[in-house]
Amino acid sequence: MLVDGKDRLPDLLAGHGDEIAGRIGLPLSLLSELGAVPSYYLRYFYEHDAATAEQRERPTRAAEVAGLERELLRMYADPALDHKPELLSHRGGAFYSEAAVALLSSLLGDGQDVQVVNLRNNGTLPFLDDDAVIEAPARIGGDGPVPVPAAPLAPLLRGLVAHVSAYEELALDAALRGGRNRVAAALLAHPLVGQYSLAEAMTERLLAENSQFLPWA
Numbered sequence: 001m002l003v004d005g006k007d008r009l010p011d012l013l014a015g016h017g018d019e020i021a022g023r024i025g026l027p028l029s030l031l032s033e034l035g036a037v038p039s040y041y042l043r044y045f046y047e048h049d050a051a052t053a054e055q056r057e058r059p060t061r062a063a064e065v066a067g068l069e070r071e072l073l074r075m076y077a078d079p080a081l082d083h084k085p086e087l088l089s090h091r092g093g094a095f096y097s098e099a100a101v102a103l104l105s106s107l108l109g110d111g112q113d114v115q116v117v118n119l120r121n122n123g124t125l126p127f128l129d130d131d132a133v134i135e136a137p138a139r140i141g142g143d144g145p146v147p148v149p150a151a152p153l154a155p156l157l158r159g160l161v162a163h164v165s166a167y168e169e170l171a172l173d174a175a176l177r178g179g180r181n182r183v184a185a186a187l188l189a190h191p192l193v194g195q196y197s198l199a200e201a202m203t204e205r206l207l208a209e210n211s212q213f214l215p216w217a
Contacts, residue, residue, distance in 0.1 A: 170189050
């Protein structure tokens with residue numbers, strides 16, 4: 001994390017490490033070893049059993065969001081409502097609207113500023129196929145996003161990124177061409193599945209629950 005050419009990450013972790021680790025749900029020692037402040041999504045991979053145990057003790061996130069949206073729609077039906085409900089902050093996706101406006105502004109106005117977007121890899125991460133989709137800083141202008149050169153990923157993170165990308169590639173193949181074996185292969189490739197018996201059981205359940213939408217199932 002460079003600011004004016006100086007690495008500020010050690011100072012950040014020294015001064016606010018416990019707070020950051022608590023928000024992400026990962027130990028401070030791991031953040032220090034990674035040399036980064038990762039997304040909280042990393043907890044699902046590196047603290048999988050703990051995250052799963054917590055989810056089993058409360059309603060699913062989908063159920064929570066459905067309840068929030070029912071309440072928000074009830075509030076929006078009130079013509080006297082003239083402010084953003086505080087409840088909206090619990091919905092997730094905060095600041096997406098601002099990010100979308102900033103992106104459109106730079107695309108249409110040739111802003112040439114750097115934003116984090118999803119785009120084709122095109123050699124940015126050399127261990128992935130060119131047509132893999134990555135989320136990375138890119139310079140945004142009238143000709144579209146141009147990835148900012150990225151430092152090589154350490155083997156630990158490189159392995160996780162490649163693992164998830166392989167799942168995405170196989171899942172896309174299953175979606176486009178169908179077939180039970182393709183579905184099972186995609187699930188087996190996912191780092192949160194990774195067990196043959198579990199992938200097989202999940203495949204059977206997915207196909208049974210969604211057979212009306214799958215003419216080949």
